[in-house]
Amino acid sequence: MTDREVVEHWHHLFKGTDITRKFAKDEVIESFEVNSLKHSIALYRSRLCDISWFMRALNEPIARMANKEDKCTGRFWEGRFKSQALLDDAAVLACMAYVDLNPIRAKMAKMPETSDFTSIQRRIKAAFNGEQPKSLLPFVGNERKDMPKGLMFSAQDYLQLVDDTGRIIRDDKRGAISQTSQQILDRLNIPQENWLKLTTDFGRLFKGAVGTLQELDVYCEHLEKKRRQGAANCHRWLDSA
Secondary structure, three states, X not given: OOHHHHHHHHHHHXXXXXXXXXXXXXXXXXXXXXXXXXXXXXXXXXXXXXXXXXXXXXXXXXXXXXXXXXXXXXXXXXXXXXXXXXXXXXHHHHHHHHHHOHHHHOOOOOOHHHOOOOHHHHHHHHHHOOOOOOOOOOEOOOOOOOOOOOEOOOHHHHHHHHHHXXXXXXXXXXXXXXXXXXXXXXXXXXXXXXXXXXXXXXXXXXXXXXXXXXXXXXXXXXXXXXXXXXXXXXXXXXXXX
């Protein structure tokens, strides 16, 4: 982004300084103000591509609104966000299903379609109309030439897999992995028992990058990391045949 774009983006979120506001309005910047302006722009540029600042800007107003609504003060969010690299299709699908099934595990909903404010509910509603939500990464089917960017499964198969898994992890429901879902797990090379462990304990199993050992090796080599954090669990739950 240009310096002007950086300042304009920052001013959408925060007030900025007197000098950056002058700069945005094309007013004259005095010579003694130039260094301060350059410092502010460099700081804004850094923060605009920093996920910590993004989450801070997102979380703070939500927390204030929630505390006002509940007429209380104090912490609203349970803890800080966590960013993990998902290195292959198995890791992506397992993490997606784990997040989509959060309300089921917490007994806040009985079925994915009744899990309010979740991406899985939006995918299900769109599927009724034969569509996919435009704001979510789409499922594009099997790998092929000139394929668009997206997840290499069908939306219907993923929804079936999440539904089957949700029925199994519910205490009041006897569920089973269907043949369609089993075919997905076979493609991912994940046994059923491993899949159930991944979709119930993903957050506790992995603290760093997630994927097969082969993908983890490539990832660590690219980032010049000497230690493969979480290699044991990656091997145990994602490398099993």
